[in-house]
Structures are given as C-alpha cells and as structure tokens.
Amino acid sequence: MRDRRPSDERAASLSRREFLKISGLSLSLPVVTDFRVMRVAGAEVKIFGPGKVPVTLNINGKAYTAHLEPRVTLLEALREEFHLTGAKRVCDRGTCGACTVLMDGKPVYSCSVLAIDAQGRSITTVEGLMKDGRLHPIQQAFIDNDAQQCGFCTPGFVVACKAFLDKNPHPTPEDVRKGLGGNFCRCGTYMGIRAAVLQAAHMQKGGASHD
Amino acid sequence: MTESRSSSPAEYTWPERGHRRLIGKRLSRVDGPAKVSGKATYTYDVHRPGMLYGKILRSPYAHARIKSIDTSRAERMPGVKAVHIIQGPGTEIFWAGDEIVAVAAVDEPTAEDAIRSIRVEYEILPHLVIDTDPQRAGDMAKPTAEEIVGDPDAAFRQAEVVVEGVYGLPVITHCCLESHGLVAEWEDEENLLVHISTQAVSSIPNQMARPLGIPAGNIRVKMDHIGGGFGSKFSPDRWGIVAARLSKLAGGRPVKIMLERDAELMVAGARPSAYGRIKVGAKKDGTLLAWESTSWGTGGMGGGGRPPLPYIFEIPNQRKQHTAIMNHMGSARAWRAPNHPQACLLTMAALEDLAAELEMDPLDLFLKNIELTGRRAEIYRQELQIAADLIGWKTHWHPRGDQSHGPMKRGLGLAIHTWGGRGHASNCDLTIHPDGSVEIKLASQDLGTGTRTGITIVAAETLGLPMDRIKVMIGDSRYPASGPSGGSTTIGGVSSATRRAALDALDQLFAKVAPALNARPEDLEAVQGRIRVKGDPGRSMSWEQACATLGGMPLTVRGRNPGPGNLTSSGVGGVQMADVSVDVETGVVRINKMVAVQDCGLIIDMKTAESQCYGAMIMGIGYALYEEKIMDQLTGRMLNPNMEFYKLAGLGDVGELIVHMMTGPGYDERGVIGLGEPPVISPGAAISNAVANAIGVRVPFLPLTPDRVLEALHKKGGHHATH
Ligand code: FES
Ligand code: FES
Numbered sequence: 001m002r003d004r005r006p007s008d009e010r011a012a013s014l015s016r017r018e019f020l021k022i023s024g025l026s027l028s029l030p031v032v033t034d035f036r037v038m039r040v041a042g043a044e045v046k047i048f049g050p051g052k053v054p055v056t057l058n059i060n061g062k063a064y065t066a067h068l069e070p071r072v073t074l075l076e077a078l079r080e081e082f083h084l085t086g087a088k089r090v091c092d093r094g095t096c097g098a099c100t101v102l103m104d105g106k107p108v109y110s111c112s113v114l115a116i117d118a119q120g121r122s123i124t125t126v127e128g129l130m131k132d133g134r135l136h137p138i139q140q141a142f143i144d145n146d147a148q149q150c151g152f153c154t155p156g157f158v159v160a161c162k163a164f165l166d167k168n169p170h171p172t173p174e175d176v177r178k179g180l181g182g183n184f185c186r187c188g189t190y191m192g193i194r195a196a197v198l199q200a201a202h203m204q205k206g207g208a209s210h211d
Numbered sequence: 212m213t214e215s216r217s218s219s220p221a222e223y224t225w226p227e228r229g230h231r232r233l234i235g236k237r238l239s240r241v242d243g244p245a246k247v248s249g250k251a252t253y254t255y256d257v258h259r260p261g262m263l264y265g266k267i268l269r270s271p272y273a274h275a276r277i278k279s280i281d282t283s284r285a286e287r288m289p290g291v292k293a294v295h296i297i298q299g300p301g302t303e304i305f306w307a308g309d310e311i312v313a314v315a316a317v318d319e320p321t322a323e324d325a326i327r328s329i330r331v332e333y334e335i336l337p338h339l340v341i342d343t344d345p346q347r348a349g350d351m352a353k354p355t356a357e358e359i360v361g362d363p364d365a366a367f368r369q370a371e372v373v374v375e376g377v378y379g380l381p382v383i384t385h386c387c388l389e390s391h392g393l394v395a396e397w398e399d400e401e402n403l404l405v406h407i408s409t410q411a412v413s414s415i416p417n418q419m420a421r422p423l424g425i426p427a428g429n430i431r432v433k434m435d436h437i438g439g440g441f442g443s444k445f446s447p448d449r450w451g452i453v454a455a456r457l458s459k460l461a462g463g464r465p466v467k468i469m470l471e472r473d474a475e476l477m478v479a480g481a482r483p484s485a486y487g488r489i490k491v492g493a494k495k496d497g498t499l500l501a502w503e504s505t506s507w508g509t510g511g512m513g514g515g516g517r518p519p520l521p522y523i524f525e526i527p528n529q530r531k532q533h534t535a536i537m538n539h540m541g542s543a544r545a546w547r548a549p550n551h552p553q554a555c556l557l558t559m560a561a562l563e564d565l566a567a568e569l570e571m572d573p574l575d576l577f578l579k580n581i582e583l584t585g586r587r588a589e590i591y592r593q594e595l596q597i598a599a600d601l602i603g604w605k606t607h608w609h610p611r612g613d614q615s616h617g618p619m620k621r622g623l624g625l626a627i628h629t630w631g632g633r634g635h636a637s638n639c640d641l642t643i644h645p646d647g648s649v650e651i652k653l654a655s656q657d658l659g660t661g662t663r664t665g666i667t668i669v670a671a672e673t674l675g676l677p678m679d680r681i682k683v684m685i686g687d688s689r690y691p692a693s694g695p696s697g698g699s700t701t702i703g704g705v706s707s708a709t710r711r712a713a714l715d716a717l718d719q720l721f722a723k724v725a726p727a728l729n730a731r732p733e734d735l736e737a738v739q740g741r742i743r744v745k746g747d748p749g750r751s752m753s754w755e756q757a758c759a760t761l762g763g764m765p766l767t768v769r770g771r772n773p774g775p776g777n778l779t780s781s782g783v784g785g786v787q788m789a790d791v792s793v794d795v796e797t798g799v800v801r802i803n804k805m806v807a808v809q810d811c812g813l814i815i816d817m818k819t820a821e822s823q824c825y826g827a828m829i830m831g832i833g834y835a836l837y838e839e840k841i842m843d844q845l846t847g848r849m850l851n852p853n854m855e856f857y858k859l860a861g862l863g864d865v866g867e868l869i870v871h872m873m874t875g876p877g878y879d880e881r882g883v884i885g886l887g888e889p890p891v892i893s894p895g896a897a898i899s900n901a902v903a904n905a906i907g908v909r910v911p912f913l914p915l916t917p918d919r920v921l922e923a924l925h926k927k928g929g930h931h932a933t934h
Contacts, residue, residue: 069320076319085256086249088438091386095854098388126249135244143243146822150659151246152388152438158247175865184854186388186439186548187659188829190862192822 006160048116055115059084060128068115074108075099077115078125086126086155090184100156100163101125107163107182126155129162138162140198148191153185161197171201222803223776225709225813226672228879229869233672234829235874237818240664241678242436242657251436254408257394259465263292263315265457266322267450268329270472272849273307273338273539277331284328285314290321290887293460297453303336305512306541307848308477310449315457315466338539340842342382342484342509345534355535361528363816366501370492373501374568377488378560380553380913382509382540382840385480386857389438392469393447395454399463403430403455407447410440411695413654415447416688422452432654432688440658441830442545443480445695474850481840482546484508486912491526497571497579499562501573502526507534510543518554523629524562524583534846539847540840545697548630548888552834552895556913559626559896564909567611573625573900574604581701584627587784591627594595594786594808594873598625599896601806601869602788612907618796620907621803624900626786628892632811632885634703634772634779635694641670641712642767643720647755649674650682651712655693660887661819662701668815669706673713675737676754691769697919699885703779704772706883711778712770719768723760724752779882785809787828787893789901790866795924798917800902802832802866805894810873812884817872824870824890831894836914870930 035043035046035053048070057077066081075092077083078101087110090098094112101110104126110118129136138161141147148154157180164171164179171179176197185193226234242864245251293315298304304311312329316322345352367373390732392409403425409415409432416430423430437444450468456468470479487506493499502521509515514535521529566573575593579589599605604623613620639653651670657663663683684690694704721732728735728751730744743751772779790804807824814820837858841850851857884895895913902920903909908927910919 003406071320079256079317080258083258084249085252085258088253088388089255089469090390091854093472093853096388102638108736126247130248135247139244139247143239146240146243146818148240148243148246148659149822149826150388150437150439151251152241152253152436154246158249158501180862184388184859184861186386186830186859188826188860188865189822190829190860190865191825191868193862 008185053116054080055119057115057118058124059123060125066131070114070116072115074101074113074115074118075110075113078110082123083155084127088152088156097160098156100159100183102159102163105166107160126159129158136162137203138165138196138200141196141203142192145192145199147189147196149187149189153183157185157193161193162199165195165197165204169201169204171197173198218232223714223774225710225776225778225882228875229817231672233668233678235814235817238664238668238678238816239821240661241667242627242663253389253436253438254392254406254434255275255395255407255438255469256468258395259394260326262465263317263457263461264319264322265313265315265454265468266326267468267474268312268326268331270304270307270311270333270372271310271848272304272333272335273340274336275304276336277304277311278334279332281330282312285325288321288325288328288857290317291325292316293457295453295456295460295835297449306539308474308480308541310453313453313457315461316524327773332610338847340538340540340844340847342536342538342540343379343486345507345536348536348538350598351537352534353537355532357530357532359530363501363503363528366528367492370500371495372565372568373490373492374561374565375488375490376561376909377486379486379909379911380484380556380559380834382484382812383482383834383838384476384840384857385441385443385546386476386859387439387441387443387480387545390470390472390475391444391448391479392467393451393454394465394467395451395458395694396465397458397463400685401425401429405430405432406438406450407432407434407916408444408445409434410658410697412654412656412686412688412733413692414695419452419455423455434686436657436909437463437656437658437859440696441547442549442697444906445545445697471855476852476857477849478541480542481541483510483543483553483756485518485557487557489557491561491565493565493569496807497568497569497576499524499526499580499583500528502529504531504557507536507681508553509536509538509540511540512537513542515543516550518550518557520557522554522558524558524580525585526583529885539738540842547830547891551628551630551888551892555628555892556896556899560899560909563624563900563903567903570610572608574599574608577627583584587629587782590721590784590810590873594784594810597871598786598788598806598808599705601871602790602804604788607790611904613905618794619792620795620905621790621792622901622903622905623788623790623903624897624901625786625904626893626896627784627786628889629782629784630699630889630892631781632699632703632783632888633781634707634883635700637693637704637708637772638691638706639693639708639712639770640718640767641709641770643716643758643761644765645758647758648682649676649680650684651709652684652690653693653705653708654688655701656684656696658696660823661700661816662696662705665702665815666705666709669709670713673710674717675739675741677740699887699889702815702885703883704849707774707778708770711774712768714789715770716766716768719766720757724757727760728752754776777882780884783810783812783884783889785889787897789894789897791898791901791905793902793904793905793920798920800836800915800920802864802898804869805897806869806871806906807890808871808873809886809890810878810879811886811889813879814872814874815883820872820886821870827890828868828894829860829865829867831891832865832898834913835895835898836860839914
C-alpha cells in the first residue's frame, strides 16, 4: 500500500456537500454517488459508485474537478476531462511509460492509477514542467540532442527523466541505461535521450535554478 | 504572378559546398519545443465539441462465418448514440480481430459496456496461422514459377565449396505508439472533416470519397503530428469509414476511434515473414558462382511480398522459387523498406555461412565480390572500410566461434543494404508577404523524420533568411497536394518542391527590386536577410524593404516536384556492423556496439538524418532480438497483443551506437535522397551474423531469443564447453 499523507486523508474525508461547495458547482447537476464504507477482512474499504463520483485533483498546482466513474484512470481524467493531453495513452496497462506523470514528486504510470486515488496528491504533468515560459533543462536537452522523432513517447520520457535526475543528480552513463528502462520509444530515440539526461545533469550541476 | 522562372533548368541546383549556410548542418528540429512540452497535438489528442467515442467489437475467431448479431441491448443503453454493423450475418471472417460491429457513445466506459452487450454467433471454420512450413499450407500455398539466371547447374558443379542453410524471420508488427485512428465529423450533410493519424494527408480524401458517396473535395483531412507510422498508416482503414458512418448516424457529431493496443497489434500492422532454404556455391578464393533459393512467407490473406533474392550481390547463376502462403494471421502492411530486411537476412546470413565454411573473413568475402553489387560497388567499398575502422573489425574479428574461456562469447557480423528513395510528387505554395514574412503550405506530413525542419532549412537557405522567419504549414488536405510519406520519398519531394518555389519567388522579387538597386535581376543575391548586388555588397536593401515593393499583394509561387533540374535521385548504399556478446549458458544476446555507415545523397539536416539511422538501428535490434507476432495454433489468435510480451528494445538494450553519414564529393551532387528505410534493413542480418561468429553456429531464425540460441547450441553438439 502506498503511504497516506494528511492531505490525502482530508480529501478523502470531504463530504459531497463540502466538495460541491469547494468546486462551486450547483446542486442542479445530475445526481452523483458518494462512497460507502464497508468492512472487509477487518479493514475499512471505501466503495465508490456505481455511477459518477465527484473528483478533485491537484494538477500542476491547480485544482481540477470533474464527475467521473470510479473506473476512470488518472490518465483518462487528465486527457478527456481536463484536456491535458501531454501524457499519452499507449499500452494502457503499465508497460510503456508514455503516460508517466509525477505524483508527489514520484513517477507513476497514470494509466495504472485511478483518478479517485490520485486525489489529495500533487500531480505534475509534462505541461507543468515549463516555468515562466522557459523550458526545463531536460526539455532543452531533449531538443539539443534530438531525443525525439515522432515525439509520442517524448512527454513520458521527459517526465521520467526529470524524476530520474531528481533522484540521481550525478548519473553515470551506466545509471542512465539502468534507470530509464520503464519507458519505450518506437522511433528509437534512446541515443538522444541518454545524451540529453547527461547534458541536463551537467547543466543542473552548473547551478541552473530550475527545480 | 505565376510565370515560371526564366532561367534555364540547369539553374535549379543545390548550393555548392562552401555556399551552404544551413543545408547539411546539425540543426534542431523546428517542432522540438512543441514536442518536449506536451503541446504538440496528435490525432489521439484531438477533442472536438460534442465528441463521441467509438469502439469496435472484433472477431475472436481467425476464420468463421457470422451467423447472427444482436445489438438490441447496446441500442437501448443510455449514452449510446449510434450502432453500426460492419460485417453482417453470412460474412466470412478471415482473421481474429476483424471488425464486426461499431458503437459510438458519450464516453469510453459507456462505449465499452455497449460493445460487451452485443451478442454475435459464429460458425467456426478451420484456420491456418502457421507460416514456417509451406507443406502444411495445402492449397493456401501459392508457389510461383521457378526463375533461372545463367546456368546454375553447371555453376554448382563447378563450385569448389557449396553451403546450404535455412534462415527466416517471422511476422512482426508496426506497434506505432500512437495507435491508428481518427475523429470524423459531418460539418453538414455533404462535408466531412477528418482528423486522422496518417502518412498520406493528400490521399485520404480520395480513399474515403467512394465508400461514403461524396466527392473527395468535400472531405477535409487534418493532422498536426503523428505518433509513428512506419508504413502502416496510408489508408483510412475500415474503421475510418466506420467512424464517418457512426458520425452520420449520430447527426454529424464527431466520432473518435483510436484503436486499443491489442487491436493495434492484432490488425493494424504486420510485416510479412520470410523463410528460405538457400544454397550458395563459390570458388575456394571466395568468388561467388551460384545461388539457389526456395523461399516462402506470409502476409496473411494477401500472401505477402517477395524478397528480392539474392540481395544486392548479383551472383551470375541463380535458381529461385518463392511460395506465398495465404493464411489467417491478419493482413500485412508495408513495413519500413518492404521485403528488404527479409532479403538481407536470407542473403547475408548465407554469405556469412559460406565465409565460415571457407575459413575466410566475411569482410574479405564481401570485398572480393564487391563488383557483383553493380554501380554502387565503390560506395560499398568505401563504407565497408569506414565501418570496419569504427567497429575495430581487424582487431576484434575472429574465425567462427569465440574460443575464449567463460560463458560470454563475443562476435562480429556485417551486412549491406540498398534502397531507392527518389523524391515523390510534391506541390507547395510559398508566399512572401509584403511585410517580409514567409509561409509555405503543402499537404505533407512529418512522421518524426524532420519533414517540417527540412522544408524550413531549404526555404531559409534559399531566401537568405534565418529559419525562424519561415512558417511551414503542413497536415491539411486543403493545401497543395504532396505525396504520401512512404519508401523514403518525402524529403526528396518536399525539399525539391520548396527549392524550386523559393528560387522562383526570389527571381520575381529580384525583378521588382533590381531598378531600385540599379542592377540587373540576375546580378542580385539574397544573403543574410538582405538583397544585394553580387560582388558589390554595399549596394543592398533589407529583406523587409525588398518585400515592401510587392505593394498590397503577397507573392505566391507554386513549387513542384518533379521539375527542372536534378534535385533528387535514387539508390543508396549502406553498411552495418554489429559487435555482440552471447551468454551460452542463458542464451541471452547483448549488443555491445553497432556501426551504421550510410549514404543518402545531399543531406539537408545532419542532426535529424543521424536520428533516422540511430532509430532504424534500434528498431532493427528490436526485430533481431525480441519482436514476433506469436500466433496460437489452437485458437488462431495473436498470443502477445500487448507490450509486455510484444517486446520492443529498451534504452538499456541497445549498446553503443555509431552513425557515420557519407557526405562530400561523390555523394552531395546526387541530390536529396530519402533515408527512412535503408538503415533499418541491415540490423537483423548483421546481428544474426555476429551471433553466429560468437557462438560458432547459426541461429537460423529471428528473433534471436534465448531459447533459439540455446537450441542452436544444443544442435551444434549438445555440450558446449565453457572451459
Ligand atoms: S500507457 Fe501507461 S504505461 Fe503505457
Ligand atoms: S519518438 Fe516516436 S515513439 Fe519515441
């Protein structure tokens, strides 16, 4: 089980009434179902649905709300509800990494996280990496080293590389080969990506202030 | 303003070496920032107001007849807006995954529920999904007549050494990361707007017009970016027509169908397999005398292509026969360099086996027979030398079978390839506005090969402007028609059309401004944002001043390919060498290093050209080591329609890769030639040869998975000493 954070608890314990107040939606909306709590094998389990439930997500520092079926993944919510289409849907089952986003700073496959479970987390997508209209060093390094062809895997790779560099600020080429195996590219841009990661690491060492 | 250039055709040339400011330099792709920031919009990302989601029910059987279809529950389901039977009762189905019924609903979960509620009864018919043995295909095997060149019987009698082997590579899939799909919407009763992931923006309207019963001109196709095609995305496909029909049923609302990953792998792309029993005869000194091949392969019900055998080496005496196997594996599509990777493996593996039998270095065998490669012999000779230096062939090559201690065996292998790549038909409109801005419109597409970037470079170079002053607009069928992106034809086509348009536009601009500069138009040149008199740079005006003389009317010039001047040509040569290590205890093959030496005429952008080669090598490592469409003989279905078991090469799997592009005299003057196909041809053969060199025995079939490697070792002599 993932560790629960206080903010998570708070989001989870929001009543439907509170949620509707926060999101500023009127009660004329179609009826949405709240969750019920059941005890299963001695533990409390929340049962959502059937039907749509209110969901609030914190994405790139902004709150987004929608009514979603509990089966909707974070990836689908990002793409279909909030029109943040940087994260791509490719395998839709946690193999390819094209849907990678950061959840509380850690890379996750957003196709394999339910939207309702992402509530209360801080989610960063590729769209959130630019600061004040400036590309993140890893994005610039992708351009410089042509770490992209069709570009469909690129957003996932950019996010994965950022997470990798946050954890390994001074990687060796060997670290890069081992640490970025969770994403696939069909066009074959790995040489550019390897070089881009090393360049970005170098630039960040040089004191670039991007986080 | 459409009069053609008064100068003679000979003047449509590329700038000379030394006069190229941008062409051939290492320049970053112009859409890089959009791609790294997630802003680039792919068809999968298109979201239209009121959009519905389409899903398709597919046949679970490889061969069946539809008995009945009941869609009544789906039709009653809230949120379902259209149900369309694609293939009705009585229809015979020829592969698992074929389309039966489609629905459109307000969201994906509802569409999925609707699909699950549909009941179809099938009469199951016998299927065939085997392709490794033509004998078992019965009358589904379609043998062609034997082909004879020279006198093979006499040549084999004359040969001092004859080797014989069986080689092959299975059906693989395209596995584009952006699956096939589209959004179709009727703007009114007669006009259709289509956003589609395609390699052929200009030809999609025509392909959709007839089935939909409207003129092609009523169909507008748009695409900004495409997440991979590799030869699989030239057609609107049946689901494309279906999306338009669903939209009509739903009152014109946009309907989006993007294939799920399993469908993408099952039905949206397959490269035909090829197998062959090959016999080669030679003299003791390696001179090739005779070739005999009995080959076969499948591309599903279409039977598949025929690899051009023997590949590149025109051995003087040949006997060849090919059998196409029709079966129920799903239909094939063009896959990067159709038929060439297959022919390359079948030929280069046989030649390497011959070299081993002769106890000869295969590099020497290739050089010995290099004249048999025809007019590119000199190119291959140069490339083989460079590749050998880059991989350290003379230092690291050893006779077949690494005799060193321990389970890790290292080996080297090589292969050579060729491709055409002449520029396709292309039109573009280049407009110079009186404010000095420049835009180019053409209904082409950028597959990630750098098409936008190439057009920008050519226009900027010709007009003497920085790249960021050129706006390139592609991906809209309302723009001037440009050919489909297949067969490495795009860069030659669009760069030639752009060059002609830009030269013509300059001529017209020069004519306007010549009086003001007190010069003749032919004495002017466009350099560094200025129009100036050749040899007298003091007499000049800025680009903006020059364009202001156009008055109120922008200047638009149509550029075309083909056209006057030799701006593009055909026929390239490439060499690849692989250095691998094989663990003979586990059968795992690792790529240590690969070298690609490639010619493609005049290179427009060195950076994206190298990327094509790196990418092709990586794709090649994928099909050499991992990729196979595995069919279940019992059910006739694909066993691995997902990315866990249809494995692509990952970032850690590809070793060190080196690309060397041939440029300069002998290369540049051939004009622009495409590069998408050639470097993907050799990897399978080069790696297979390297593995044979390492472990001392041929692993006959790709992919070189551990089980196949171990089986080959076992057959070689059971016990392989690891000392
Ligand atoms: S789409 Fe999420 S891992 Fe592939
Ligand atoms: S750039 Fe095309 S899939 Fe990676």
